Amino acid sequence: MFEYFPGNYIWNLGVVATLNSGGTIDEVDRACRPIRDLAQQGSDVGTQEFMASWRRVADQVEEQAVEAEKAGHLRTAGQQYLRAAAYLCQAERMLSNSSPDRVPTYRHCLELMERSFELVDPATTRVEVPFEGTTLPAYFTNGSPDGRPVPVMIMWNGLDSTKEHMYTSGWPSEMAARGISVLQVDCPGSGEALRLQGLTSRVETEDWARACVDHLEGRPDVRSDRIGLVGWSLGGYYVPRAAAFEKRLALAVAWGANHNWGEVQKKRLEREGENPVPHYWEHVLWVWGESDLPTFIEKAERVNLNGVVEQITCPLLITHGEGDRQINVAYAHQSFEQATSAPRKELRIFTPEEGGTEHCGLDHLPHVAAFTADWIEDTLADLDAGRP
Numbered sequence: 001m002f003e004y005f006p007g008n009y010i011w012n013l014g015v016v017a018t019l020n021s022g023g024t025i026d027e028v029d030r031a032c033r034p035i036r037d038l039a040q041q042g043s044d045v046g047t048q049e050f051m052a053s054w055r056r057v058a059d060q061v062e063e064q065a066v067e068a069e070k071a072g073h074l075r076t077a078g079q080q081y082l083r084a085a086a087y088l089c090q091a092e093r094m095l096s097n098s099s100p101d102r103v104p105t106y107r108h109c110l111e112l113m114e115r116s117f118e119l120v121d122p123a124t125t126r127v128e129v130p131f132e133g134t135t136l137p138a139y140f141t142n143g144s145p146d147g148r149p150v151p152v153m154i155m156w157n158g159l160d161s162t163k164e165h166m167y168t169s170g171w172p173s174e175m176a177a178r179g180i181s182v183l184q185v186d187c188p189g190s191g192e193a194l195r196l197q198g199l200t201s202r203v204e205t206e207d208w209a210r211a212c213v214d215h216l217e218g219r220p221d222v223r224s225d226r227i228g229l230v231g232w233s234l235g236g237y238y239v240p241r242a243a244a245f246e247k248r249l250a251l252a253v254a255w256g257a258n259h260n261w262g263e264v265q266k267k268r269l270e271r272e273g274e275n276p277v278p279h280y281w282e283h284v285l286w287v288w289g290e291s292d293l294p295t296f297i298e299k300a301e302r303v304n305l306n307g308v309v310e311q312i313t314c315p316l317l318i319t320h321g322e323g324d325r326q327i328n329v330a331y332a333h334q335s336f337e338q339a340t341s342a343p344r345k346e347l348r349i350f351t352p353e354e355g356g357t358e359h360c361g362l363d364h365l366p367h368v369a370a371f372t373a374d375w376i377e378d379t380l381a382d383l384d385a386g387r388p
C-alpha cells in the first residue's frame with residue numbers, strides 16, 4: 001500500500017482511499033504535506049489539524065466550483081463539488097465523535113454531494129427508506145435509462161464509512177453503466193443515520209434488509225426478483241447475516257469478510273491488528289450505542305456468523321485481501337467454508353502482487369471493484385438463464 005505517512009496505518013488508509021475514490025494526487029499532497037510531522041505522533045494525535053488541513057484544500061476546490069458554475073461551466077463545477085465533498089468526507093471520518101466540527105462538516109459534505117448530483121449525475125438522487133418510524137438516508141443511482149425495471153444492488157457500509165464514501169468510490173456509477181441500479185444506504189450505526197438521527201447498530205441486520213427490500217419493491221424501475229446486497233468492511237458481517245434471514249435477496253457479496261467481529265474486538269483490546277479509525281474505542285461505543293467498554297465487548301460477542309452463514313440460500317461472493325491488517329484472511333475462509341447451503345459461492349483472495357490486498361482492497365480499489373461488478377453481472381445473467 002502507498003504509505004504517505006510512514007508508520008501511521010490509519011492516516012495512510014485515508015489517503016489511499018481518497019486517491020482511489022476520485023481525489024487528485026496534487027490536492028491530496030497539498031492537504032497532507034503540512035501535517036507530515038504530526039503523523040509521527042500516532043493516529044489519534046492531530047486529527048483536528050488533519051481536518052483543518054484537508055478543509056483548506058476542500059474549501060479551495062469548492063471556491064473553484066463556485067466560480068466555474070458562475071461562468072456556466074457546469075460539468076467542471078459538478079466535478080469540483082464532488083472532489084471537495086470527498087475530501088471533507090475522508091477528513092471528517094478521522095475526527096472524534098465529540099468534536100464540535102464533526103456534524104457541521106458532515107452537513108456541508110451532504111450539501112456539496114447534492115449539488116454535484118444536480119450538475120453532473122442526475123441519475124443519482126437522495127431517497128429515504130422507511131424504517132421503524134423513521135428513515136434510513138440513502139442515494140439511489142439509477143441504472144434504468146428508460147424507467148423499465150432493472151436489477152438493483154443494495155450497498156451497505158461498515159463501521160466508519162458513509163454512503164458518501166460508497167458513492168465517491170465510483171462503484172455505483174459503474175454498476176449503473178452495466179444496467180444495474182445501486183441503493184447506497186446509511187444503515188444504523190453509520191453515516192447520516194448515526195450522525196443526524198442517532199440510529200445505532202445492532203446484531204439483527206436483517207431488519208435493515210427487510211426495510212430496503214420493501215422500499216425497492218415499491219419502485220417500478222426495479223426488478224423485485226433481482227435485488228442483491230453488497231457490503232464492505234463490517235458489511236462483511238452485516239450482509240451475510242441479512243442474507244441468511246431475508247430470503248427475497250437474489251445474491252449477496254461480502255466485500256471483505258468479517259466472520260467473527262466480536263472476536264476481533266477482544267484481540268484489539270490486546271493490541272492485535274490495526275484499527276480503522278482514530279479514537280477507536282470511543283468510535284465503536286458511539287456506533288453501537290454503548291456507554292462503557294465492558295458492556296460493548298459483551299454485546300460484540302454476538303457479532304459473528306457462526307451458525308448463520310449456513311442459512312444463506314442465494315449465490316454468495318466473499319472477497320478479501322491476503323494482507324488485510326484489520327481483519328485476518330482466516331475469517332474469509334471461515335465464512336466460505338460454513339456457507340454450505342449457498343447454491344453458488346466463491347472466495348476471491350487478492351494478493352500483494354496484484355494489489356487489493358489491504359482492507360476491502362482500498363490499496364487497489366478499482367481492481368477489487370471491477371471483479372465484484374463482473375461477478376454480480378455474471379451471476380445475474382446466470383439467474384436469468386436458469387443456470388445454477
